[in-house]
Amino acid sequence: MLIAFNKPMNTLSQFTDEGKWHGLSRFGLPSGVYAAGRLDRDSEGLLLLTDDGKLQARITSPRTKTPKTYFAMVEGTPSADALAALCAGITLKDGPTAPAEVAQVDAPDWLWPRDPPVRHRKTVPDAWLRLTITEGRNRQVRRMCAHVGLPVLRLIRWSVAGHALVDLAPGDWRAV
Template structure:
């Protein structure tokens, strides 16, 4: 606890809602993993996405990190169907038209080696005749299901999506379903 607030990071598993309560859903919730009162997710990570989720009781920080004016970076490892060509990578970098808007420019690169990630339950569908590739995508905006819509718009549907960083905070070292408090140095960097 820092300044009477909690700052927690969680390695959210696939199939878990980014909320503590559920009304009419068969999905698991954060309550199964975190028993800390008065903390709330900063932004969201869809139920079918995995990775770094920041939770806090600090409303000011939560607002700052969610406000698009501040354009904080979020990085994802994205497994897509087939191997994107340079033209498709360029489109993702430049901005893609999705519904009624064009995404902001993004940092996008094709990973030459598959990243080391934990197994997903259930695993992604596997098709012998269709290769997959991993992209690293860094965004400064957070529209609903944006990464999935971006990759689909250029013809490479997302099979698996893992958020690996939020601003300066990294997922490294957290096992699936594990959480921890941020330390003072991490929080100072995040607030900068």
């Protein structure tokens, strides 16, 4: 069984609550499924869950180079140099990243309101990037964007391994 779940902001990618943060247990997911990968508490979007250990390993293994696409609202205006650096790969403290597919895009038309809302500053512009990576390091997209001077204000995972978030509201799930 494979489940596509739209993880809301401030929800953990585990079933148990931890402190003031809620886990996945409150969303009526089938028993016996586990997250195939993680999505940070402050990130939103597609989280795949499965009861198949081999499938979970295949989705999460760095060797399979599973593509993951994100939409990132960043603070600032991306320069051509910043976008080129993200595309070429960034050297982070834990080593160089693989090249990424990156494009500046309009705000997604499927975007839902975030709770809490993103704080907007009148004097600082923001922009949206669509990034596809084939790694899954801890907070990788956030760290890559920060490295080129574009702090992430909102991060939404759109797709993993060919499965996309299409027509799933935050907190909703479906079998795929």
